[in-house]
Amino acid sequence: xxxxxxxxxxxxxxxxxxxxxxxxxxxxxxxxxxxxxxxxxxxxxxxxxxxxxxxxxxxxxxxxxxxxxxxxxxxxxxxxxxxxxxxxxxxxxxxxxxxxxxxxxxxxxxxxxxxxxxxxxxxxxxxxxxxxxxxxxxxxxxxxxxxxxxxxxxxxxxxxxxxxxxxxxxxxxxxxxxxxxxxxxxxxxxxxxxxxxxxxxxxxxxxxxxxxxxxxxxxxxxxxxxxxxxxxxxxxxxxxxxxxxxxxxxxxxxxxxxxxxxxxxxxxxxxxxxxxxxxxxxxxxxxxxxxxxxxxxxxx
Amino acid sequence: xxxxxxxxxxxxxxxxxxxxxxxxxxxxxxxxxxxxxxxxxxxxxxxxxxxxxxxxxxxxxxxxxxxxxxxxxxxxxxxxxxxxxxxxxxxxxxxxxxxxxxxxxxxxxxxxxxxxxxxxxxxxxxxxxxxxxxxxxxxxxxxxxxxxxxxxxxxxxxxxxxxxxxxxxxxxxxxxxxxxxxxxxxxxxxxxxxxxxxxxxxxxxxxxxxxxxxxxxxxxxxxxxxxxxxxxxxxxxxxxxxxxxxxxxxxxxxxxxxxxxxxxxxxxxxxxxxxxxxxxxxxxxxxxxxxxxxxxxxxx
Numbered sequence: 001x002x003x004x005x006x007x008x009x010x011x012x013x014x015x016x017x018x019x020x021x022x023x024x025x026x027x028x029x030x031x032x033x034x035x036x037x038x039x040x041x042x043x044x045x046x047x048x049x050x051x052x053x054x055x056x057x058x059x060x061x062x063x064x065x066x067x068x069x070x071x072x073x074x075x076x077x078x079x080x081x082x083x084x085x086x087x088x089x090x091x092x093x094x095x096x097x098x099x100x101x102x103x104x105x106x107x108x109x110x111x112x113x114x115x116x117x118x119x120x121x122x123x124x125x126x127x128x129x130x131x132x133x134x135x136x137x138x139x140x141x142x143x144x145x146x147x148x149x150x151x152x153x154x155x156x157x158x159x160x161x162x163x164x165x166x167x168x169x170x171x172x173x174x175x176x177x178x179x180x181x182x183x184x185x186x187x188x189x190x191x192x193x194x195x196x197x198x199x200x201x202x203x204x205x206x207x208x209x210x211x212x213x214x215x216x217x218x219x220x221x222x223x224x225x226x227x228x229x230x231x232x233x234x235x236x237x238x239x240x241x242x243x244x245x246x247x248x249x250x251x252x253x254x255x256x257x258x259x260x261x262x263x264x265x266x267x268x269x270x271x272x273x274x275x276x277x278x279x280x281x282x283x284x285x286x287x288x289x290x291x292x293x294x295x296x297x298x299x300x
Numbered sequence: 301x302x303x304x305x306x307x308x309x310x311x312x313x314x315x316x317x318x319x320x321x322x323x324x325x326x327x328x329x330x331x332x333x334x335x336x337x338x339x340x341x342x343x344x345x346x347x348x349x350x351x352x353x354x355x356x357x358x359x360x361x362x363x364x365x366x367x368x369x370x371x372x373x374x375x376x377x378x379x380x381x382x383x384x385x386x387x388x389x390x391x392x393x394x395x396x397x398x399x400x401x402x403x404x405x406x407x408x409x410x411x412x413x414x415x416x417x418x419x420x421x422x423x424x425x426x427x428x429x430x431x432x433x434x435x436x437x438x439x440x441x442x443x444x445x446x447x448x449x450x451x452x453x454x455x456x457x458x459x460x461x462x463x464x465x466x467x468x469x470x471x472x473x474x475x476x477x478x479x480x481x482x483x484x485x486x487x488x489x490x491x492x493x494x495x496x497x498x499x500x501x502x503x504x505x506x507x508x509x510x511x512x513x514x515x516x517x518x519x520x521x522x523x524x525x526x527x528x529x530x531x532x533x534x535x536x537x538x539x540x541x542x543x544x545x546x547x548x549x550x551x552x553x554x555x556x557x558x559x560x561x562x563x564x565x566x567x568x569x570x571x572x573x574x575x576x577x578x579x580x581x582x583x584x585x586x587x588x589x590x591x592x593x594x595x596x597x598x599x600x
Binding site: 031033034035037038039042085086089092094095108112113114115116117118120121122124125126127128129131132133140141143144145147148150151152154155156158160161163164165167168169 | 331333334335337338339342385386389392394395412413414415416417418420421422424425426427428429431432433440441443444445447448450451452454455456458460461463464465467468469
């Protein structure tokens, strides 16, 4: 069973999302020239929407090692910039063709397709501007490692590669290992980097990172199963976006392969395993524990 | 008058382009899974086309400071990855809607739009993977600075911002300062970073970089004027892509504002100024001098 943790996840989550939004608002002030529309599109997508799970994970993991929260928030903002760029591009007509995201019109609907492509590209670059700023960490070796690992997690060996696998999966009958691999790249890699970033900020030796990588891998997979369950349940209000589209596209999901009940059990088991990886920690891991529990009962 | 320089630009250029292609070929080996099509699209766009002006500039500038050519080639490959991602995205139907690039079908024509978006995104991330590899430089401070400056040169304050300005310029009557500013962001920033990257590799103090920044700024502008002249002249074989589209889109260019003769004179003057910035250097600057001369007489 999950242990009770005395942490107000909602208020922590709101506070951290607010801190991320503040950094975006500061970085995305209109420059007062023809790029104002680009910056407005970036703000539209980045500010005020979503649970900001990845920054929350980065901050929560940084507590294990006594890292300055401000630094973890900066890294979380860089990760969120990557996540948001990927949502903008995934929503394009040539990809998932979605009109709504986080309860608002998608960027290509609110602006246009060209601005959506360039707003995504701009947020992508912005992530590396944030990470290389000495305010993120005074050790340039930490900053360089953060950039390299974020690039790996988001590029062809990570998120972008997973998105291609997802497009290729339409009409294919993938099995459980294939779906797991696909999701590990598409959403898992960036979630895992969110936790790993705290290990990097703390300059934790690689061999000491195993439990945190285990936690992140379990949470990432539980998150994806929960996402499939939301898509399957068909509640667009909870999802903040169009649902039921995986089944519509003939895509195998954890739910289509396992059935709803077993998928739910599997997610629950993954959450319990995630929490077990934190057994050596006391109260400093409570936020990570709370996030693991939340992942299976969330809206996004 | 331009001085004669005894350097075989053609063979140097071919050799460096070959070295860049080798790195791309090595990084973009098919992974043997559903991502093979993504990697093929990245290879299609990155390998074997174009003059690779930016890597050539990075290598040429690195000679001023006795930097290992291998390092400069790696940085040049990262810059080329950014340049190629921007070409893939600019060619998309929602942007310039071009079918041909460097004499080959554009990525969305040879593959599809979704793959083109993701191949661009993947090359974007790959650039930062290359820069953060210790093979690029053993000083992590150099690697972090390269990442930060490349992000700035390619993001909303650089290339992507300039592309938005260019889209906004359709049907507007921009004046010379506005066009210069637009081009300084759209193409100038990445060309300037190509030269700056050598200063970063050499850990040259900021105050010693002025002549090289002057060279790069002049060459970048001369390059853009030459590009406008090619677009205006209408030789698609030289351009390797559709031409005459700026006039078609009602866009002001250096040629439409200055007239063909004055534009040509202006480019020539910029090239001479660029070379003057190298006056304190001997034969180690010959490749940079040769590139400056070539810029106004090139195909791309």
